[in-house]
Structures are given as C-alpha cells and as structure tokens.
Amino acid sequence: MKRTLIKQVLASTEPSDTLRVQGWVRTRRDAKGVSFLELNDGSCLSNLQVVVDPAVSVDLAAFTTGSAAEVEGRLVPSPAAGQAWELQATRLHLIGPADAGYPLQKKGHSLEFLRTIAHLRPRSNLFGAVFRTRSRLAHAGHQFFQERDFFYIHTPIITTSDCEGAGEMFRVTTLKGSLEGDPQADFFGRRAYLTVSGQLEAETFACALSNVYTFGPTFRAENSNTARHAAEFWMIEPEMAFCDLAEDMDLAEEFVRAMARYTLDHCAEDLKFFARFVDRGIEDRLRFVADRTFERIPYAEAIRILEQSGRAFEYPVQAGRNLQSEHERYLTEDHCQRPVTVFNYPREIKPFYMRRNDDGATVAAMDVLVPGIGEVIGGSQREERLDPLREAMAFHQLPEDDYAWYLDLRRFGTVPHAGFGLGFERLLMFLTGVGNIRDVIPFARTPGSADF
C-alpha cells in the first residue's frame, strides 16, 4: 500500500478503510484501554491523531517522542474537538526508536538552544513552519517572475570583480601555504572571491533577453553579529532593459505585495502558527501590505521628516549620510505606518553604477523599507551612458580595466535599464515575524559559526 502524506490525509473529504501513513511520533498519551499517538510527517504543521486500541498487539512503550513509525488503519471522523479526522490503527510498526536522549522532548526550547541542534530543529513546530514557508515563498518568487516573462539567470558565485566596491569579500583559493604569492599559481590564475551580488552579470543578460532575474546565494565577510546579518544569504535580483526608476519601484512594490498575498493564501496554516507564537499582528500586517500602495518619498524629504520627528536617534540624522536602521524603521513604522520607498539618494553614498540624475547631486536609487525590518529591497536605474559611467568610476576610484566588459554594454546598443536586489531572508523575517535571521536559514553562517 502506498504511503499517504498526512497533509493529504487531513484534507480528506470522506472516510477511508485502509490508509498507510509514516512519520515521527510527537507525543503518546495512554488512557484507559486506548492510546493516542500524535504523528507528524512534516508535510504540514498538524499532527494526525492515531488511536490504538489493545487489539493492536504491539509494545506501545517503544513509541516514544521522536521515534519513527508506520501506521495502517481506518480514517474516521474524530469525535475530538479541533480535528476532523483520526486514524484507527489496525497495524503499527516501529521504524526507528528514539530514546530519552532525544533533545526535542515535548517542552518549550529556547531559540538559542534550537540553533545548536539545527539538524533536528526542523522537526519542531516552529521550524517546520518556517522552512515550509521558505520553500513556498522561494517558489512563489520564481512564479512571479516567470509569469512576467523574466528569465532566471545563474550568475557566477565565484567572481573576480567586486560589484559593490565594498571590499568585504571571502577569498576562494586552492593555495596551501601563503596567500601573498603569485596569484597565477591559484586555481583560476588570479585572485577570486565569493560574489556579493549578481547584478553586473545580470545586466549583461538583461541587455540581451530584456527581463531577467537571479536567485542565488551571496556573501559578505562582514564581522556583524546582529539579528539581521549573515555571511551567506540568498538574494533575488531582477534586472530589466528599457526600464527606468519609476518602473523599477513599481515592480519592487508589486513583488512585496504579491509575496504578502501569497503567504496569506498559500501558507495559511503555518501563518496562523506564527501569529499565535511569534508575532500576534502578522496576519493583519500582511493583509495591510498586500492591499495598499506604498508611500514614495525622495531622500531629501525623508531627511526633513526625520529631522522634524523630534526623536532622539542613536545615530543623528544627517543629510548626505546613509539612513540607519532606526531611521528607516521610524519612516515606515511611525511616520508612514506602511511600506515606504525612499528614492533619489546622494551620489556620494551609493555605488558607481547608479544613474546620475539631472540635478548632478543625486542618483536614481531606491530602497523599499518595511515595518519591523527596515530595508528589504535596494535598487536603482543603472548608468547606461558611457561617459557618465566612466566619470562615476573615476569618482569611486575603480580601475576601468577591471570593468571593460561592463563598459561594453554601454558601447554597443546601450539601453536604459534598472533592477533591484531583495534579501530573501529579510523578506522571510518580514512575512513570518521571526526576529533573527539565524532562524530563517537552514544552517546559518555567521562570524565564528559554520557548523553542520
């Protein structure tokens, strides 16, 4: 008999005489003349209640929390509250035992403790819900772009260029002794690094296929031990030819709204769990975001709002400087009380590839800020004019030789184009209410930590 997933069992519309399920025992309760097993197979949050009467001859004591079991039985309407169905076991088989040393006994565990058993935590309610949601939203992201005729591009992970010019990159090497010797002796014949963004490479594809996106891992060797930073994280980076900043903001906002809508519509059971145990207001917030247009504020106005806020920020507000997380959150949570897109940033604080505005002082950049997180998307219209781009590279002290291929895009059939980068983990934090990036990544990589 073929296995039925518990998700499908619980969605049954009628009873069944024979059914076979496999999963892990969450709890067992022995009452007079009957025992109840809560069985979970990870296909959904809910357990299936298995009712075992003494006629089923089996040593029930072995069916402990964490053990793996196979059950055959009859699916019947459950008399118990809160569940439509229960399985009356006709055969019970222990697949893999779990002794009292199993760390996920039925009791509350701190998130810190669960991080130390990242190989077992997906068996808990919270992390099952988080990683089912992560999977569904990753797929929803693909669907969003594929339906709109965007092509998915696998930009390289190992790179010899530094997109942001930020310098905080991991080196990739097959050298053994010294790193300072002749780079030609290394695997690629030169120094190589882990990418911080696929944007520059995605631009080459947008200038051929019109609309493209990346979805892959990116890396920062930043010594930041915060709840929002990881050394390895996944980014989604669409890039559109024949596109300006306004259309770029349209797409970014539409994407965030669509993901909020998708979570409400397709992750309802797990979302209810987040609402109950993680963030009480999460469902309302997602509905609010899904239904509303975002505010749009030029950077200069954002600075005025912050200056007039009367707030004592830890980092003082200063025109011409980057917004700090506390500033971003004031704008979206307090001033606007909805997602905000801030655009037209000072040239000095943004990378070389952003298109200079006619005012000469600002570039066509934008950041989407959401409540609870701050920046979740950063994007820009790219500088498609050869001379202004070269001038910007000189301004940012970048050697033209390293970017010859990038300049070629401006030499041959250049077009206005724009795109953005979305940190997938930050989006997940926003959509689930989970407060630490370590808890939305299967195995997080942070300073001093790369276990498993």
Add this chain to the structure above:
Amino acid sequence: MKRTLIKQVLASTEPSDTLRVQGWVRTRRDAKGVSFLELNDGSCLSNLQVVVDPAVSVDLAAFTTGSAAEVEGRLVPSPAAGQAWELQATRLHLIGPADAGYPLQKKGHSLEFLRTIAHLRPRSNLFGAVFRTRSRLAHAGHQFFQERDFFYIHTPIITTSDCEGAGEMFRVTTLKGSLEGDPQADFFGRRAYLTVSGQLEAETFACALSNVYTFGPTFRAENSNTARHAAEFWMIEPEMAFCDLAEDMDLAEEFVRAMARYTLDHCAEDLKFFARFVDRGIEDRLRFVADRTFERIPYAEAIRILEQSGRAFEYPVQAGRNLQSEHERYLTEDHCQRPVTVFNYPREIKPFYMRRNDDGATVAAMDVLVPGIGEVIGGSQREERLDPLREAMAFHQLPEDDYAWYLDLRRFGTVPHAGFGLGFERLLMFLTGVGNIRDVIPFARTPGSADF
C-alpha cells in the same frame, strides 16, 4: 504607450493599429524605397520584421547591427514567407548606437570566440536559445518537485564538512598572509570550504519534512579541463524519507522523462533551433526518452555486458572499478540504445553514506546514464542503521566527531531514506545537444578561467 514584448507581438491573433516595441537590431536591409529591420528583444528566438518607408523621417544609417531601437507602428499580416506579422513603422527612435566595432556582426562565430565575449553572446541566436531554455528548465524542475509536495531547502554553500570525502574543495577564507596559521583566526573560527553537495544537510530536512530538494551551486576544485567539467555548477538534489532504492530510481527516471517532455512542450522554438544548428537528432531523442521506461541493470551485469562487448575501450573494463565515461556511453548508446540505470555498485568505490546491501559487498547506489552524456544522475539509498554507518565511516577512515550531527539522524527516529544528485548543466547538455559545459553556463568557471 506600454512596450509589448516581441514574443507577444508574434503570437498576436489580429492586426493592431498602434504597437510599441523595443529591442536590438539584428540586421538592416535597404531596398528600393523601403528598409527592413530585424528587431530582437530576447523574449523569443524570432525577430520582428520592421518595415520602414521613406515617410518615416529618420537617419536609417544609424540603425546598425547591435544598436538598440524603439519602434512604434502598425502590426499587419506579412506578405513575406515564414512570418505571420510585420510591423510598419510610424516612428523610429535610436536608443543606443553600435558602431562597426560591435563583435557580433552578422556572420558565423566560433564557440571559442563567443566564450571570450560571454557578456555579449546571449545576444546571439544560439545563446539566447540556450539561456531561455536553461531558465525554463530550472523553473520546470522546481514545479516538478513542488507539485509532488517536496520542500525546497537552501543547504549551505560554505561548509566545514566534506560530503564526498573527495577532498577537492575550494577553501574560503578571510585570512591575509598564511593559510597555515591558527584556523581560529579565520572568519568562521575554523577551516571552511565551498560545498560539493548539499546532500548531508538535505538528509536532516528529509528526516523532518519527509520530501525535500535542493537546487543550488556546488563546487569542485578539480583540475579537469574537459567539455563536461566545471569548477562551479548547479545541482538538484532530492531527498526522500521512507524511501528505498527502487523508489529513488523511479523518481530519478520520472524526472529525466518529465524534463524531456517539458523541453518538447515548452521550448519548442528554441529546440527547433538546436535541431537545425547543434544536434540534428535532438527532437527525436527527447521524444524517445520522454516516452520510454529506462533500462535497469545491476553493476555486475553491466560489467559482463562491457566485457562481452568486444569493444577496445581506452580504459579496460574491470570488475570492482568505476565505470568510465566511454563505458557508460557504450551501455546507453550502443547496448541499450536508451537511458540506463545501473545499480548496486561495489562498496569500495562508493562514498560512506550509501546503504550496504545484504550481500555485504555492494551498496544501494544507482547512476542514470543517458546517450551523448553518460552519467547525469547519481544517487543511493542512505545507510540509516547506526552501526553499519559507523562501520562504513571507519572503513572510509572518516572521523566520527566531524559527523556527530549526521549520526544523530540514525540515533533518533531513523528511517530508510534515499535521494540523488543531478548535474543541471549535464541535463541541459543532454536536452539541447550543446556539447560543451562552458556553453550552457552564463559565465563558466574552469581551471585558469573566472572572467567577468
């Protein structure tokens, strides 16, 4: 007026009075009193023919091959053969010029030359087709698993464990001088590498969510300069709990068949191009694969077949050794003339995690071999029994301490489970007929080469 993609224009069911398209000029042909522009925007293989009569006052000489243009006009049935529609321009605007230095002039180019301009080659017919197909098949892979209730897991790229025990890994570091000093001084406080497989981590998730898959980049620091090897490539790795080798082979074969079917159904225009210019037999081969069950042969029988083949192989056939590419191709191309799954390999030549068969000598491993490529999938049932696994680790000289978390899966609620790894680029080579892995990767990384 909003832009219409050429893909949509060419799929029109009726004429249109006003249409706006944007793209790149492939060629211009000036005839008496009229000019023709072939415009391509990458949304599909076909160009849109733009007809420009002298009433449109514009300097046509600037509309050279490679230049970017915007056209407004009337869509009318085309009198020319081979195309249903043409666009009669009412307005023509040059967006970005391309002078005679543009490398992709209308003439044949060698694949070797095109690799040196990987930033421009997606504008060619061949590479447009390759990367549209790559995008569609990546999405098709996600759909295949999501429809079957598999969860997509982002296993870590940076790792401190060596799944295959093969040792050919890239080191990831923030150290500056020597690599030999105290590993605690490095970013993660220990030596870190780029992953060769997400399998071990995927197993932890299968033992929680039942059915999972990965789709991400993997790395080999192997000094192999062949048409089938790259240092960075994408793998799809499903992992199923409560699953044995037979079901694993079922899924692997179903996946290959489904991808062949998808290519025929959803990449028809690009596939026709491959059939015309790359591999004449490709469509027949895909139909053949999509419609047929695969052969299944135990390793021992495969050895007998090879020994009795009468072929003079470069590498002699030897029981107990790995099959070479030439052996694999003989089995699939000559002997069986269809895809073949070889299973039950000698224990000695396979990694520690594969489940030992009752014969004691073989493990529950399988490889799917396809014509023209050889191995495209490798998989196994995993050793879920704690003692045999520890024994296998000792046999392969692996320290248990490094795999404590992996052993935990066998301590707590262990279940039979199985999975496989599919090299996405090899699948693409098989489905497009493209013969070199460098030509199905946007920016290939190979020994001595990590440009762009």
